[in-house]
Amino acid sequence: MTEALIALHPWIKAFHIIAVIAWMAGLLYLPRLFVYHCEAAPGSLQAETFKTMERRLLRGIMNPAMIAVYVFGLLLLATPGVVDWHAAWIYLKLALVGGLTGLHQLLASWRKTFAADANRRPAGFYRAVNEVPTVIMVAIVILIVVRPF
Numbered sequence: 070m071t072e073a074l075i076a077l078h079p080w081i082k083a084f085h086i087i088a089v090i091a092w093m094a095g096l097l098y099l100p101r102l103f104v105y106h107c108e109a110a111p112g113s114l115q116a117e118t119f120k121t122m123e124r125r126l127l128r129g130i131m132n133p134a135m136i137a138v139y140v141f142g143l144l145l146l147a148t149p150g151v152v153d154w155h156a157a158w159i160y161l162k163l164a165l166v167g168g169l170t171g172l173h174q175l176l177a178s179w180r181k182t183f184a185a186d187a188n189r190r191p192a193g194f195y196r197a198v199n200e201v202p203t204v205i206m207v208a209i210v211i212l213i214v215v216r217p218f
């Protein structure tokens with residue numbers, strides 16, 4: 070098992086990054102869809118189309134991508150020599166991943182609110198939420214590539 074993890078390390082890392090890209094695409098796009106959805110009249114064809122787009126984005130892309138990020142990420146953690154557990158960056162990275170996961174859950178619950186035509190938040194709220202995954206992603210990439218501490 071350990072030898073297999075070492076031999077497959079570049080492949081596991083490649084699929085980790087591919088999954089991260091798909092997850093991030095969804096985390097950035099779903100709040101953007103909510104912004105446009107706010108401006109569509111409930112019951113209109115446009116609003117119903119947004120509901121379908123939001124459901125498919127979450128279930129078809131974001132949920133599987135998040136699971137894949139975790140599976141490949143945990144395999145990387147289990148690979149000998151990849152993480153120095155005395156360095157702080159990995160703990161901070163994992164905390165930030167927790168932040169992205171929390172945001173994912175919030176977006177999923179807001180999607181349900183939109184699906185029930187029960188959203189009361191203004192478009193500006195979702196516009197602000199849209200900035201959050203960007204900031205967290207920038208911090209994670211700097212931590213993992215630069216490993217400053």
Ligand code: HEM
Pocket residue numbers: 082085086089093138139142143145146151152166169205206209210213214
């Ligand atoms: C459960 C969640 C995650 C775990 C356990 C995890 C763990 C890891 C580990 C241990 C590495 C080091 C691989 C190596 O140096 O060979 C790595 C690489 C990487 N991770 Fe994650 N990660 C997770 C989520 C994320 C997320 C959410 C992002 C971005 C938003 C991300 C971006 C990256 C990138 C860009 C690399 C490649 C860095 C390089 O080229 O060395 N990871 N991950």
